[in-house]
Amino acid sequence: MANRSFERAKDGFRQDRIATICLVLLAILILLSLFAFLSPHDPDAIDLGHVSELPGRVHWFGTDDLGRDYLTRALYGGRVSLAVGFLAMLISTTIGVVVGTVSGFLGGLTDNLLMRAVDVLSSIPWMILVTVISIYLTPGLRAIIIVIGLFTWMRIARLVRAETLSIKEREYVLYAQASGQSSRRIIVKHILPSVMPTVMVAASLAIANAILIESALSFLGLGVKQPMASWGSMLQNAQSNLDSAPHLAFIPGLFIIATVYAFNQVGDVLRRFVEPRSMR
Secondary structure (H helix, E strand, O other): OHHHHHHHHHHHHHHOHHHHHHHHHHHHHHHHOOHHHHHHOOOOOOOOOOOOOOOOOOOOEEEOOOOEEEEHHHHHHHHHHHHHHHHHHHHHHHHHHHHHHHHHHHHHHHHHHHHHHHHHHHHHHHHHHHHHHHHOOOOOHHHHHHHHOOOOOOOHHHHHHHHHHHHHOOOHHHHHOOOOOOOOHHHHHHHHHHHHHHHHHHHHHHHHHHHHHHHHHHHOOOOOOOOOOOOHHHHHHHHHHOOOOHHHHHOOOOOOOHHHHHHHHHHHHHHHHHHHHOOO
């Protein structure tokens, strides 16, 4: 199953040049963020003698209102934004898979209770949920990751539940139940491997969603705190310099748009070529 899905994914990227370019772009952004420490500039070093400089030979992206090298800030900001995306995705995907498989496989009262909880959480605007919860947590990167991960799993749970409802009616699952295997063993051995293609697609989109939420929170001042930078916090700091230095907002905005678009394109290819045909 996994090998067939992998082969379909490779075929999908061969047929979709834009998605291939997006995949390469993501790889470049991730590598640049990981190796940001190779920059000759300190991302937090204040230099009041070179405030708000335009892009040039020494500072390729210019400097911000405190004289900090903007390229270095953007690379370290990318590390934070991408880390939030990946780690929040792991939390939301784990919760979504557990709730979806248990709800779909057990059915009955368990299914009703879990799905009603999903409906209630989904009906509340995410900004209100995240803002209220973040007030009660110690501000910082860990709090952002936890909050985003805990309140973005509902869509994944619904997708996994729908797939589980279909899979549990297949012959090999019915045989496993008839042979006396425990529910836990059936879920781990038969259900989870079958829903992995769907989970993989949802996970790629969850990363993009988490990056957008983190950017929005940081833009509103509820995200990462100074001197740490993320693309969202860089956008927020650039507001006061839009007239004199619009590139300070353009650069992190471009990084956010490019990253989210790339993840969405990759997710679309995975959806078309990896998901089981019954889910299309």
